[in-house]
Amino acid sequence: GLFVKKKSYTTFAAIHLGSEMISMQIVEYRNMNKVKVIEQCNHRVKLGEETFKNKIIPFSMVSEICELLQGYKRLMSEYGVEECSVQATTAVREALNQVFLLDQIYIKTGLKVKVVDMPQEKYTAIRQTLRSEGINGKDYGMLLMDISSGGLGITFVDDEKIKYQQNFHVGIIRIKESFNRNQRNGMQFNLALTEFLASTMGPVREALKDANIR
Numbered sequence: 001g002l003f004v005k006k007k008s009y010t011t012f013a014a015i016h017l018g019s020e021m022i023s024m025q026i027v028e029y030r031n032m033n034k035v036k037v038i039e040q041c042n043h044r045v046k047l048g049e050e051t052f053k054n055k056i057i058p059f060s061m062v063s064e065i066c067e068l069l070q071g072y073k074r075l076m077s078e079y080g081v082e083e084c085s086v087q088a089t090t091a092v093r094e095a096l097n098q099v100f101l102l103d104q105i106y107i108k109t110g111l112k113v114k115v116v117d118m119p120q121e122k123y124t125a126i127r128q129t130l131r132s133e134g135i136n137g138k139d140y141g142m143l144l145m146d147i148s149s150g151g152l153g154i155t156f157v158d159d160e161k162i163k164y165q166q167n168f169h170v171g172i173i174r175i176k177e178s179f180n181r182n183q184r185n186g187m188q189f190n191l192a193l194t195e196f197l198a199s200t201m202g203p204v205r206e207a208l209k210d211a212n213i214r
Contacts, residue, residue: 007048009037013081015072017088017113019048019148022065024072043068045181048091052169057095062085065101066108073109086113090151093117140214154204154212164207 009028016023026039045065050057057065069086076084086105092098093115100111126144141163146153156164179189 002054005195009034010083011079011081013076013079015069015084015086015111017047017065017086019089019091020044020046022068024046026076026081039075041072041075051091051095055094055096055160057092057097057101061098062101062104066104069111073111084111086111088113088115090148105197137184141211143208143213152200156208156210156213163211166204166207169201193195 009030011026013024017146021042022045023042023045024040027035027037029035045061045068046154047057047061047065050061092101092113095101098115102115105113107181130142141156141158144153144155144157146155152168154164154166154168155162179192
């Protein structure tokens with residue numbers, strides 16, 4: 001009989017439903033060190049602006065997202081994707097009609113969306129990166145900042161454990177909303193922004209004043 005060579009890599013698709021963008025990466029990987037990106041798509045979707053204003057993702061946008069994901073599904077089958085992960089962050093997590101959106105996506109594309117919170121998963125990824133750089137944080141604490149269009153996440157890690165975690169909804173979109181267009185164009189904007197952020201950070205300073213952070 002013919003000897004069929006087994007494919008030595010897996011084709012994997014990662015889809016992210018973010019506050020400003022819906023994106024997909026298709027990769028081939030043999031192991032964690034051998035990863036090759038073979039396709040990358042980004043589509044701007046004003047998901048965050050809608051959600052942060054009205055706490056609801058409008059029906060028209062739900063349809064738009066489903067159509068986009070149907071297109072991604074077609075691409076996935078063209079590339080012979082075997083495994084797929086779809087994750088959503090802040091904007092979807094905060095939408096009151098989150099369940100409706102996820103149901104619609106599942107009905108129309110068969111994709112199951114996982115809504116993730118910042119801490120654990122990103123922390124694990126960050127740890128691996130730091131270790132590979134030789135930073136172990138053994139004798140001192142580390143402060144991790146997660147800055148996105150949806151918000152600001154602060155995580156204090158000491159002795160390999162998350163000791164403090166705080167998420168602030170002061171993402172770029174929200175800040176834009178707090179100041180009208182006139183104010184945003186004024187020279188005072190940077191000053192106002194600095195004060196706005198300083199007042200937000202007050203409680204964090206207070207909570208971590210005795211922490212040994214390098």
